[in-house]
Amino acid sequence: MENAVVLREWFDRVDAAGTGNITAPQLQSALAVGNLDFPLSVVQQMTRMYDFDRNGTMSFEEFLALNKFLQKVQGVFSTLERGRGFLSLEDVYEALIKLGFSLDSPAFYTVCESFDKSKKGMVRLDEFISICIFVQSARYAQHVSDVLFNVSQYTAVGHLLLCN
Numbered sequence: 524m525e526n527a528v529v530l531r532e533w534f535d536r537v538d539a540a541g542t543g544n545i546t547a548p549q550l551q552s553a554l555a556v557g558n559l560d561f562p563l564s565v566v567q568q569m570t571r572m573y574d575f576d577r578n579g580t581m582s583f584e585e586f587l588a589l590n591k592f593l594q595k596v597q598g599v600f601s602t603l604e605r606g607r608g609f610l611s612l613e614d615v616y617e618a619l620i621k622l623g624f625s626l627d628s629p630a631f632y633t634v635c636e637s638f639d640k641s642k643k644g645m646v647r648l649d650e651f652i653s654i655c656i657f658v659q660s661a662r663y664a665q666h667v668s669d670v671l672f673n674v675s676q677y678t679a680v681g682h683l684l685l686c687n
């Protein structure tokens with residue numbers, strides 16, 4: 524998905540009814556086709572982050588902004604996975620710093636545990652993206668409690684250090 528034409532085609536396929544907007548469930552299915560399996564809550568979170576006009580769906584322009592973020596996250600993942608297909612927790616920590624996020628240890632391990640489905644310290648791309656979406660949302664949120672409300676399983680959000 525490098526250029527605007529390819530992205531436009533992709534977007535129009537997802538928006539099969541031609542509404543000009545895609546919903547979180549549509550985006551979730553489309554990403555799953557590309558082997559990225561996200562819980563709906565995570566896709567809703569990423570949609571909210573880039574739903575600039577707050578109408579609950581993604582226009583093409585909003586989708587481009589989301590895609591830019593996803594590309595950046597994927598790029599860092601590719602740099603650090605070294606052909607293994609996953610990141611160790613140390614790699615995730617380094618990756619988050621590369622992306623400009625800083626977490627203290629308790630928050631970091633809680634967030635990782637919440638997203639590392641296998642619980643083996645092997646974080647796959649979709650899990651890593653989920654972590655980044657969560658941390659990015661927390662940074663955007665005016666009140667961390669909003670994020671807690673949206674992503675209710677996290678208990679250590681109070682320890683998040685949000686840095687720019």
Ligand SMILES: [Ca+2]
Binds near residue numbers: 585
């Ligand atoms: Ca929108």
